[in-house]
Amino acid sequence: MTRILLLGGTTEASRLAKTLAGAGIDAVFSYAGRTSKPVSQPLPTRVGGFGGVEGLGEYLKTECITHVVDATHPFAAQMSTNAVHACVAAGVPLCAFERPPWQVGEGDQWVHTDSIEGAVAALPQTPVRVFLAIGKQNLTQFAAKPQHHYLLRLVDAPGAELPLPNTTVEIARGPFDVAGDTALMQHHGITHIVAKNAGGAGAAAKLTAARTLGLPVVMIGRPKVPERSILGSVAGVMAWLSHPGA
């Protein structure tokens, strides 16, 4: 009896959830609980961590999960790593549903780095105006360069004091569009953008806006995750579900 655990939190996960629900396939959608009001899904939904690899293994057993689709964000490396280890231990087939990284294009001015610390180092010493479009979880490292003005885009209003002295906070949940991101960056006199190489369409608007405005982008590469089969489309995942071993 097929029963799927869909690790969500991305546009791809939401698209797959619609297809699974439409096909009447038994599946559970899972959020970490990072945001106060996540978009509702057309599947039974659980919110919150599992309790590490062990907790996830327990969950797979007690919920009789037969397949796991990891459609989390490419920067959700801990979740993806835990899912690989828990599924190997439980003998449950796992695939990742992931979009390819963005590639630098004509007219782009990207500075590549492979870490948040690298992104901080890539910013100049003289004060500039940075669109720090990487959410809330990695802001502390940028306190090493407090001289800049940071435009932050967060899903929820910050609960605690922000670790940066000069900030403007924009509360918004993507997906975003080019006109909106171009106007936002012009309005705030942005001179530099910092982005995670999330891939996909939901956060790409700022890159097109940066190209149009001729602004440099500090692009943070994806963290490493263990080997697993990666599919790039809903159709690919649906085919995998009927032949996970193929």
Ligand code: 3Y8
């Ligand atoms: C809780 C679920 C859908 C999914 C939509 C995608 C697109 C819009 C763009 C910018 C970049 C950022 C951030 C971003 C985008 C989609 C997708 C995507 C980037 C929600 C969501 C959850 C989260 C968690 C949140 C993180 C944060 C990251 C904001 C819902 C809206 C910056 C990633 O406040 C916090 O603690 C937020 C944390 C993880 C990264 C960070 O480190 O702060 N996403 N985002 C998921 C859960 O609880 O499991 O609330 O509805 C989902 C989406 N965010 O169904 O349409 O597919 O990527 N999310 C980045 O790419 O850098 C915004 O502003 O330009």
Ligand code: NAP
């Ligand atoms: P992470 O650092 O890889 O994971 C940290 C812990 O959060 C995991 O070990 C797990 O806790 C829990 N967790 C993460 N994703 C979960 C999920 N979908 N369901 C249940 N528990 C989950 O994760 P993250 O980067 O904070 O991402 C959290 C969520 O936000 C994910 O759904 C991800 O898809 C979404 N998201 C993240 C980003 C980003 O930039 N990181 C961007 C867009 C969306 P336990 O160990 O207790 O099981």
